[in-house]
Amino acid sequence: MLRILAAIERVATQQPQRTAYQTHNASLTYGELWHLSDCVADYMMKLNLRRQQPIVVYGHMSPLQIVAFLGAVKAGHPYVPVDSSTPTERLQLILEASKAGLLCTTEPLYMLTNIPVMAVSDMLESSSSETPPSTAWVQNEEIHYIIYTSGSTGQPKGVQITANNLAHFVTWMQEHFPLQKDGVFLNQAPYSFDLSVMDLYPALVGGHTLYAITQQEIANPKALFDSLATSNTRVWTSTPSFAKMCLMNKEWNQELMPALDTFLFCGEVLPLAVSNELMQRFPQATIFNLYGPTETTVAVSYVEVTKELVERFEQLPIAPITDPSVSLVEDGEIVISGPTVSAGYLGAPELTAKAFPTVAGNRIYQTGDMGYEQDGYLFFSGRKDFQVKLHGYRLEIEEIEKQISNLPPVSSCVVIPVYKEKEIISLSAYLVLREPLKDSAFKTTKQLKGLLSEYLPAYMIPKTFKYMDALPLNPNGKVDRKGLAVMETV
Amino acid sequence: MDKQQVLEMLVELCEDEIIVENPDIDLFEEGLLDSFGTINLLVEIENRFSISVPITDFNREEWNTPNRIAGKLAERQ
Numbered sequence: 001m002l003r004i005l006a007a008i009e010r011v012a013t014q015q016p017q018r019t020a021y022q023t024h025n026a027s028l029t030y031g032e033l034w035h036l037s038d039c040v041a042d043y044m045m046k047l048n049l050r051r052q053q054p055i056v057v058y059g060h061m062s063p064l065q066i067v068a069f070l071g072a073v074k075a076g077h078p079y080v081p082v083d084s085s086t087p088t089e090r091l092q093l094i095l096e097a098s099k100a101g102l103l104c105t106t107e108p109l110y111m112l113t114n115i116p117v118m119a120v121s122d123m124l125e126s127s128s129s130e131t132p133p134s135t136a137w138v139q140n141e142e143i144h145y146i147i148y149t150s151g152s153t154g155q156p157k158g159v160q161i162t163a164n165n166l167a168h169f170v171t172w173m174q175e176h177f178p179l180q181k182d183g184v185f186l187n188q189a190p191y192s193f194d195l196s197v198m199d200l201y202p203a204l205v206g207g208h209t210l211y212a213i214t215q216q217e218i219a220n221p222k223a224l225f226d227s228l229a230t231s232n233t234r235v236w237t238s239t240p241s242f243a244k245m246c247l248m249n250k251e252w253n254q255e256l257m258p259a260l261d262t263f264l265f266c267g268e269v270l271p272l273a274v275s276n277e278l279m280q281r282f283p284q285a286t287i288f289n290l291y292g293p294t295e296t297t298v299a300v301s302y303v304e305v306t307k308e309l310v311e312r313f314e315q316l317p318i319a320p321i322t323d324p325s326v327s328l329v330e331d332g333e334i335v336i337s338g339p340t341v342s343a344g345y346l347g348a349p350e351l352t353a354k355a356f357p358t359v360a361g362n363r364i365y366q367t368g369d370m371g372y373e374q375d376g377y378l379f380f381s382g383r384k385d386f387q388v389k390l391h392g393y394r395l396e397i398e399e400i401e402k403q404i405s406n407l408p409p410v411s412s413c414v415v416i417p418v419y420k421e422k423e424i425i426s427l428s429a430y431l432v433l434r435e436p437l438k439d440s441a442f443k444t445t446k447q448l449k450g451l452l453s454e455y456l457p458a459y460m461i462p463k464t465f466k467y468m469d470a471l472p473l474n475p476n477g478k479v480d481r482k483g484l485a486v487m488e489t490v
Numbered sequence: 491m492d493k494q495q496v497l498e499m500l501v502e503l504c505e506d507e508i509i510v511e512n513p514d515i516d517l518f519e520e521g522l523l524d525s526f527g528t529i530n531l532l533v534e535i536e537n538r539f540s541i542s543v544p545i546t547d548f549n550r551e552e553w554n555t556p557n558r559i560a561g562k563l564a565e566r567q
Contacts, residue, residue, distance in 0.1 A: 219525050221545040241526070248529040249545040391526060442508040449521060458524070464505045 002167045004144075004201060005074065005137050009034060011207035019209045021063050022184075024217065024227045028063035030207070033070065039127035040071025040104075040120060045136065047116070049101035051076050052138075054146055054346070056095060057120075057191075059106030060084045061212040064120040065191060066200070068104045069145070071123075076136045077101070078143035078160065081191035084109075085215065089455045090156065094148050098158055098346060138163050146346055147194045149294050150395050150460070152385065154402035158346035159194075159294045166201065168339040169297040173202045176302065177288060178262055180206065183234025187212040188242055194294045195267050195392070199237040208235075218242075225249060225256070234259045236285075239267040239392025244274050253281040266290040266299050267392040269380060270316050271423065275305045291318035291326070291380070294394070295355065295365050297340035300325045303377065317377030326378060333384060334369045341365050388417050390424050393459045400427070400462065403455045407448060409433055414471055414479050415462055418488040427462035428488050430471060437467055491539045491567060496560040499534055503527065513556040531559075541566050 008030070011018065016031025028036075044055065055077045057068045065081075072079040080098050082091055088111045095103060095113060103109075103117045138144050143160045151157040173179060185203035187210045189195035203210045211231040217223045228246075236243075243265065246252045254260065261284050270289045278287055292299035301319030303309065309316065319326050325338040341363050344352030356365050368384045386397035397415050404413040411432045417424040437444055445465040452461050474480040500509045504522040508515060517523040523531065528548065536542050541563055553559055 220550055221528065221548050225546055245526060245529050248533060251544070251546070440508075442506060442511075446520065458521075461521075 001164070002171050002205070003139075004163065004166055004170065004205060005070070005134070007205040008070070011204070015207060018207060020204060021066050021210045021212065022231075023061055023063075023212045023214060024223070024230075026063050028066065033063075033067060033204075036064075036067045036124060037070035037074055038131050039124050040068055041074035041132040041136070042130045043118075043123040043127045044071060044075040044077065044102065045132055047102060049077065052078065052142055053101040054078050054080050054098040054143075056080045056082055056091075056098065056100045056103045057106070058082045058084060058086075058091065058103060058109055059120075060190065061187070061214045062106050064106040066204075066210075067124075068106065068120045069191075071120075072104075073138040073144055073163075074132050074136065076138055076142070078138065078146050080146045080148065080158070081196075082148075083190040083192040083457075085190070086192065086457055087454050090457065093156060094158070097148075097155065098146060140164055141343070143343060145197075147192065147294055150387070150399050152387070152396040152398040154399050156399075157348065157351065160343040160346050161194075161297050162343050165297045165340050165342055166197070169197070169299075170201045170205055172300075172340070173198070174206070177202075177235075177264065178286070179208075179235065181234070182208065183259060183261075184209045184211050184232045185235045186210075186228075186231065186233040186237060188218075188238040189267075189392075190215070193267075193393070194298050195237065195239065197298050198264060198266060198290075199235070203235075221249065225252065228252070229256050231257075232259050233257055235262045235264065236260055237264040237266075240265050240270040240274050241268065241391040243278065244271070247274065247277050247281070254284055257282075261285050263287040264290060266292065267394075268389040269423075270305070272310055272314070272316060275310055275316065279305075279307065279310075289316050289318065292336070292340075293365070293367050293369070295342050295344075295367075296325075296336045296338075297342060300336055300338065300340055301378075312375075313377075313379075315379060317374075317379050318371070319378040321373050321376055321378055323378070328371055328373065328378070329366075332370045332372060332381070334367045334371045334378070334380070335364045336367060337362050337364045388424055388427075390417070390427065390459065395427075395460055397427075400429075400456065400460050403452060403460075404429055404431065404448075404462075406455075407451050409435070409444075409448065412471055414481060414484065416481060416484045416488050418463075419485075420489070426464070428464045428466060428484075429462035430466050430468055430484060432468055432470060441465070441467060491541075491563060493557075493560045493564075495538070496563060497556055499538055500531075500556050500559065503531055503534060509556050513560075515556065516554050517556070518550060518554055535563065539563060539567075 012030040012034035020030045020033045021028040055072045144163045146158045148156040185199045287305040290299040290302040301323045418426045472480040
């Protein structure tokens with residue numbers, strides 16, 4: 001079976017000068033990536049942490065992030081990527097829940113922690129640059145990375161992906177998508193979002209160049225499109241939301257990105273309108289719609305988006321029904337089986353046992369996604385619970401409600417997704433305060449959003465706050481979510 | 491297009507009356523517009539006023555308040 005680190009080592013030995021990773025202002029060759037990650041691993045090994053004790057890597061798109069990821073796994077530790085947009089309280093929760101032994105940073109971080117904090121650049125300086133033995137590397141059923149996702153209990157859940165899970169995933173990617181040909185892979189998703197794994201490892205294992213775009217560029221459209229135009233991207237991986245945003249720029253087309261020949265979309269439903277527009281603007285590109293939750297290693301199924309498919313259905317399918325890894329159970333829930341089913345949630349055996357039951361000797365994952373079959377394909381139809389996708393981010397409504405209700409001025413709260421043309425475009429919070437509004441609603445909202453931003457990342461904070469004397473109840477005495485949802489359809 | 495129409499559009503997009511009360515408010519700093527909101531803004535401008543603002547001309551520092559947006563649009567009419 002494919003060994004991720006051994007494959008990257010091969011590239012680093014044979015073509016050390018090749019560019020492994022690039023942003024608009026920094027780059028890293030394979031030779032540097034290999035050597036620097038050895039230094040990081042050497043430093044980590046001398047800390048005498050417990051084998052497989054998690055290491056949190058904090059920061060944003062930069063060469064040293066990738067160096068730290070590989071350094072951790074070379075030293076036998078799973079890494080936990082935490083993007084620098086993450087609020088400190090949430091980072092604190094992740095540090096505690098993961099029982100991490102070290103927090104590595106590639107950006108300044110000001111917070112008190114109970115564990116050692118070390119900048120990756122300082123680790124490189126103090127390393128003796130001994131090469132750690134390959135026997136120390138994370139292997140087989142050991143954990144390679146842990147990604148925290150929104151959890152309905154109010155606590156994020158750490159999904160543990162093993163070396164074998166990752167190897168199977170990358171092999172599957174190589175077998176089904178045109179990834180062999182030389183080219184640049186776009187890296188749009190921050191590393192705390194597992195969509196980034198879809199470009200990261202297939203690119204590195206294949207000896208290709210990753211081109212990472214930063215949140216700062218995304219927030220500044222001019223910089224973003226300048227960056228995309230110079231990136232020479234061949235393989236595009238992003239959420240459909242991100243592509244939809246790019247489509248708003250009429251100049252984003254094959255002419256601007258002549259090398260682009262493959263689109264890989266995952267993380268949320270790919271709208272037909274987006275597919276149609278992409279086909280027109282990028283006639284040389286093939287579009288793939290991939291499906292899979294973090295719990296089964298990024299993605300497990302796909303369809304190639306063809307003209308025929310787009311004309312035939314009102315919504316794109318997520319898999320052919322012949323796909324061996326996805327199936328529907330009686331109540332319509334999608335379940336996933338196979339070698340990419342992860343080791344479950346870190347430190348949460350009950351949650352794991354519930355979501356990953358063993359059926360007829362096989363461990364499966366119950367996704368909570370609902371689906372249906374039609375004309376030989378499997379389609380996604382919604383969620384069993386209150387999980388939603390907003391701009392590709394996976395959110396548990398209950399987690400947001402719990403965090404808002406925990407704020408001192410708030411007595412109770414419900415959060416309702418706002419729909420426009422069947423897509424969620426934002427969230428609205430309905431709040432009951434402990435005391436009547438003193439300031440203007442705007443000031444109160446600003447204050448509450450400020451408090452909330454210490455606990456929740458920006459994408460989880462509802463856009464609008466509406467104040468009520470009491471939450472409306474339905475005849476059963478429960479909060480009338482359906483009634484509120486009707487009000488929130490635009 | 492007059493300033494009032496621009497403010498009305500922004501109230502709808504940002505879902506907040508504060509825009510009328512304080513047209514010098516920084517829409518990005520106050521979290522009233524995010525990256526996706528920016529794109530929606532450009533689409534709405536085109537739909538309502540038939541003014542096409544290329545995304546690459548949209549510089550956040552110059553388009554950050556209701557008054558500035560109204561001024562920029564007046565220039566392009």
